[in-house]
Amino acid sequence: MNGKRILLIIGGGIAAFKSCELVRLLRKQGASVRCVVTASGQKFVTPMSLAALSEDKVYTDLFDLKDEAEMGHIQLSRQADLVVVAPATADLMARMAAGIADDLATTLLLATDKPVLCAPAMNVRMWQHPATQRNIATLRGDGITVLEPDEGPMACGEFGPGRLPEPEAIAAAIAVHLSTPTHPLSGKHIIVTAGPTHEPIDPVRVIANRSSGKQGFAIAAALAEAGAKVTLIAGPVSLPTPTGVTRIDVETARQMEAEVTNALPADAAIMVAAVADWRVDEAPAKLKKEAGPPALNWQKNPDILAGLCTAPNRPKLVIGFAAETETAVEHATAKRLRKGCDWIVANDVSIDKMGGEQNRVHLITDAGTESWDRMDKTAIARALAQRIADALA
Ligand SMILES: Cc1cc2nc3c(=O)[nH]c(=O)nc-3n(C[C@H](O)[C@H](O)[C@H](O)COP(=O)(O)O)c2cc1C
Numbered sequence: 001m002n003g004k005r006i007l008l009i010i011g012g013g014i015a016a017f018k019s020c021e022l023v024r025l026l027r028k029q030g031a032s033v034r035c036v037v038t039a040s041g042q043k044f045v046t047p048m049s050l051a052a053l054s055e056d057k058v059y060t061d062l063f064d065l066k067d068e069a070e071m072g073h074i075q076l077s078r079q080a081d082l083v084v085v086a087p088a089t090a091d092l093m094a095r096m097a098a099g100i101a102d103d104l105a106t107t108l109l110l111a112t113d114k115p116v117l118c119a120p121a122m123n124v125r126m127w128q129h130p131a132t133q134r135n136i137a138t139l140r141g142d143g144i145t146v147l148e149p150d151e152g153p154m155a156c157g158e159f160g161p162g163r164l165p166e167p168e169a170i171a172a173a174i175a176v177h178l179s180t181p182t183h184p185l186s187g188k189h190i191i192v193t194a195g196p197t198h199e200p201i202d203p204v205r206v207i208a209n210r211s212s213g214k215q216g217f218a219i220a221a222a223l224a225e226a227g228a229k230v231t232l233i234a235g236p237v238s239l240p241t242p243t244g245v246t247r248i249d250v251e252t253a254r255q256m257e258a259e260v261t262n263a264l265p266a267d268a269a270i271m272v273a274a275v276a277d278w279r280v281d282e283a284p285a286k287l288k289k290e291a292g293p294p295a296l297n298w299q300k301n302p303d304i305l306a307g308l309c310t311a312p313n314r315p316k317l318v319i320g321f322a323a324e325t326e327t328a329v330e331h332a333t334a335k336r337l338r339k340g341c342d343w344i345v346a347n348d349v350s351i352d353k354m355g356g357e358q359n360r361v362h363l364i365t366d367a368g369t370e371s372w373d374r375m376d377k378t379a380i381a382r383a384l385a386q387r388i389a390d391a392l393a
Contacts (some may be wrong), residue, residue, distance in 0.1 A: 002030035007080035011089035012040020015121040015164035022167040023053040062104040077108040087121035097135035117145040124160030148221040183227025184389035192220045193273035195235030202283040213237035216272030218381035231263040253301040268317040309340035319343045
């Protein structure tokens with residue numbers, strides 16, 4: 001980020017305090033940061049703190065005659081390599097989507113000729129409201145990058161998506177943004193599978209596994225952020241659909257296989273789902289306890305990844321996932337050759353149990369094995385999206 005200039009717009013959200021840490025991190029990585037704080041933003045963070053951390057004047061008022069003489073608002077909007085809005089409130093994004101310019105922040109955002117990246121933060125209901133989702137779709141359609149918020153407990157006591165991503169994650173997204181074209185995957189169609197499959201035993205029981213779907217959903221979100229058209233084929237999970245992603249829900253391996261075939265052609269496919277290897281012949285009525293342990297008739301499930309690799313309309317890039325509890329790299333290396341996929345991501349589930357927020361992965365390609373640091377699933381997803389963009393370029 002050396003020498004890059006960032007205009008940071010801080011909206012009036014409870015997470016505004018995190019913008020101080022973001023300024024510090026960006027400056028540590030060599031960028032210069034100029035801050036603009038909305039009137040509401042100043043209720044949460046003071047221009048004084050931001051001025052001290054950025055070592056620059058902080059801008060707050062559109063009608064400041066002295067500034068208009070020294071630095072016009074049009075000039076301010078263009079003297080940056082990237083405009084970042086963090087936290088991006090529901091209100092700011094609504095005004096941006098509508099093209100309203102009624103304060104310094106929104107006027108700069110309308111006047112800028114530079115790329116814009118928003119890091120939203122708000123209450124989960126505000127985030128999920130159709131109006132907010134509509135505004136985000138509009139902003140993405142206008143070429144603005146909108147990061148997915150984190151999920152977790154909120155300051156307001158509720159739980160769900162809407163938390164501001166951690167400053168480290170925003171800084172990483174900014175670094176990626178500054179080093180690459182804004183939407184490197186635009187025009188590409190990518191299929192992602194995620195979650196477990198449920199294989200019925202009888203009308204009330206299933207064979208399942210512990211996959212949460214979080215890594216696959218994060219990958220779908222990161223690919224959509226990078227401009228791809230994403231078809232997400234999801235096993236039974238209770239996760240919200242990432243913005244801009246087409247989601248198809250399935251239960252069994254056979255349904256998942258059929259939907260993957262339906263979704264072709266695609267430029268790439270990332271098979272993250274933990275597909276059950278086996279199913280049993282389903283009993284037509286509930287098996288009774290009194291009848292004793294049932295004799296289950298096991299059948300092999302289709303191998304979706306291997307099947308896709310030999311399909312006549314095979315995507316150019318097919319990526320498999322391997323969740324392993326021991327010798328992850330050896331198992332995954334063998335799996336890559338056996339299945340015929342281009343890359344495999346070995347996921348060491350002995351460190352982070354399935355369902356957690358972090359993963360330690362190894363990326364296995366023709367060129368060898370890369371071991372990535374243990375990090376958040378969203379950070380892994382963004383790094384993988386970047387690698388996919390490079391491979392499809
Ligand atoms: C204590 C408090 C916390 C708030 N937190 C948020 C928030 O996290 N996200 C959000 O979109 N709005 C939040 N709001 C509402 C915004 O401050 C309000 O919509 C304001 O008009 C936003 O102004 P701005 O977009 O110009 O910064 C909060 C309001 C209060 C009083």
